[in-house]
Amino acid sequence: MTRIQVLLACVSVSALAACSTAPSQITMRGPVNASSAMFDTRTSYGQFLAGQAALRDGKSKEAAGYFGTAAVLGDDPGLIQERSFTALLLAGEISRAAAAAPTDPDATEAVKRLGVLTRVVESIAIGKGKDAQALLKAEPPGFPHQQAAALLAPWAAAAAGDREGAIVQPTLRNDKLVQFFGQQGQARLFERAKRYDEAETDYKALTASAATASIFTLDYGGFLERRKRHADAVALYDTALRAAPADQGLLKARARAAAKGAPPPLPTVRQGAAEGLVACAATFAGERQTQFALAYLRLALRLDPARDEAWVLVGDLLNQNQDPQGAIEAYAHVAPGSPHYASAQSKTAWAWNDIGDKAKALEVARATAIAVPNDRDAAVALADLLRAGGQWNESVAVLDPIIARESASPDWRLLYLRAVALEQAKRWPEAERDLQAALKINPDEPELLNFLGYSWIDRNEHLADAMGMVQKAVAARPQSGAMLDSLGWAYYRLGDYKTAVEKLEAAVEMEPGDPDVNGHLGDAYWKVGRATEARFQWQRVLSLEPDDKQKAEAEAKLKDGLGVMGAATKSTVAHN
Structure with missing residues (x-):
């Protein structure tokens, strides 16, 4: 499991500052539509409107261009500067964003705070650690950037040559993210200072807890490898692999340690600072604060452009914002050999599928499955794309060997996926077998209860049992229109048409x-x-x-x- 997967469940935060009201002297003459030329782009405000529309559509690079032109034509430089800064930041143009960061007292406070953070990151990136440290002390960015500011402070101190400031563990009241990633940063900075015993104390504390071991095992293992304690590193990885036997990062690390290969290098100051920003980005992403998450990831990548997990999450966020082409470009930064390569390529395949190029999607998915033949997720992604494309028997054929290999400890999700493909391939007895086997593993899973229950209802079989199953599914997920449809259809099959109408009307409202x-x-x-x-x-x-x-x-x-x-x-x- 990656750090990103572990961190995607966090506290609520505010969104980026909302768009300001248009200047009062401007008269709107109809709706602004990003896909049409509804505004006169010869004027500053026309460029501003085009930039706003592009920004709403997730087209940050286009937005930055419009805002740049608007600034040249200039009718309202303050507002345009704020929007230009936001667009440049979201597009990953961090140096330009730092230069455009609003500092005027009349600027929107939320944008100014993000601007300070951007200037701090840019200062660290260009080797001006003293400027970064001074800025954090003089203008500490407030809510919702306290976590990032706390985690960046030791790294800014390290970049400034402040050895004592660098090894102070950051704290923020009742904040577990700052506690854990602050301790991780302290461990690394102790190691940089050759204070190995203190570094190991921090690493051990982070991996001793079940709540954090999965996040920080690779960090401690890398430390042990750098200290040439290969047997200890192998033992650590073996313990982690018992909980996650298919984790490619752990498997790769274990093989390297067992062979006494070259250890992973100690992260640089820039890389260490980037790690905290990625952790904060995952927090925002977990609460669907996509603009903040994307902004933080862009800042992290300014410091560490080779951070694969950040590129994967950038791609995920762009995909969520209906920008599959941008997502494909982000995923392409993950190179073969990376633990994130299979995931990035599988997501690339789905992005091509979303664009409508199903042939390209399958080409990428097949190539990925061949390139990483032992990667379970790559095979599952191929099977799911085949199913989505109506190639149901081929999908089953991809899943068969995976399920067979895991027969001692079957995964209900894979049985469910295969059952879906089998049912579509008109191989109902086999689909029914998989669904019943999956339900033995996870008897309360609403998706399984609904699928098997609905299938029986639609086939006019086992109606009493099927009714109980879909009722249980609806009780677990009362807001699911699909499950409510199954319940309505059960009443229909049993001849209770009045109740069927009631349930199905509610289902149509949801779906x-x-x-x-x-x-x-x-x-x-x-x-x-x-x-x-x-x-x-x-x-x-x-x-x-x-x-x-x-x-x-x-x-x-x-x-x-x-x-x-x-x-x-x-x-x-x-x-x-």
Whole structure:
């Protein structure tokens, strides 16, 4: 497990400063649309609007260009400078962002605080540690940057040549992140000062707790290897591998230590400072504060441009912001041989799939599975892409050997994935077997309960058991429209059409774009005599990009109804 995965569950923080109101002398003449030329880009404010739209769409580089032009044309230099700074920071143009960081007393306080942090990082990056240390002391950035400021302070001191200041462990009241990563930084700085006993005391404390061992084992192991204590390092890695036997980073480290290979170098001052920023970025990402997370990752990469886990998380955030091309560019920074390579390439494949280039997605996924044949995640990603592309039997074939290898300790998730592909491949008995096996491992998992329960309901089998299963699933996830649809369909199959309508109406509210849910509600309406509304729902199915089966069923129902009440009268509502 990577540090990023461990840290993705943290406290709530504020978002970046909201966009300021447009200057009062500007008259808006319609909605701003990033995809159309709705603004006169010959004017400063036209450039500003274009920059705002690009920034909202996650196109930070384009935004920075618009804001730069707006600043030259200049009608409101303060506001434009703030937006330009934000765009440059999010685009990774840290040197330019530091130069553009607002310092005017009238500037937005939140932007000024982030500007101070950016200037501190840039000072460390260009070797001006004394400037960084002085800035942190003179203008300590406040909320929500206290964690970053605390973690950066020792590294700024180290960059400034302040040996005593460098080994002071940072603290922040009731803040575990600062406690743990501050102690990690102290351990490294003790090691830099050749105070090895004190460094080892910190490393041991970080790996002694189950809560932090998975995060800091590689750090302590690297220290042991640098001290030529290879047997101790192997023992440490073996202990960690018992909890995470497939962890590629641990496996690689163990093999290196066992062979007494060259140890990982002690991180530089810049790399150590970057680590704390990545930890803070993961905190923001865990609370979906994507702009702060991306800003911190860009700052970290200014200090340590080869930090692979940061590039992976940048790609993840860009993907979440509907920028798959930017995500692909970020993932491409992770080189073969990195523990993060397989993950980055698998995510690259999914990004190509999101763009719509399914052939390229499969090409990347297949190449990754070949390049790292023992990487479980790469194989699973290939299987999932094959399933998503309708190549169900091929997906099953990729999963079969993985599940067979892990038969002594099966993973319910892999059984579930294979069951989905088997069901789509019309191999129901095998799918049913996998689902039942998965439920033995994890009997309360809502996804399993819903899938098997719904499948039985749809096949008109084991209805009483299926009803109990979907009821349990809905109780666990009451906001899931898909699971509520299963429950409604169960009532339909049992002939309780009134209750079916009630449940399916609620399901459609949660999943208005799902063809199956809309079709089920139409069927239930028909059964209770609401033919006009039934036809409306079936017509809606045709507007929701149904597959061939869904389309054929909806068209047949629109023509003949369900055949129980006879042909329904034609409804004009259904065709509006």
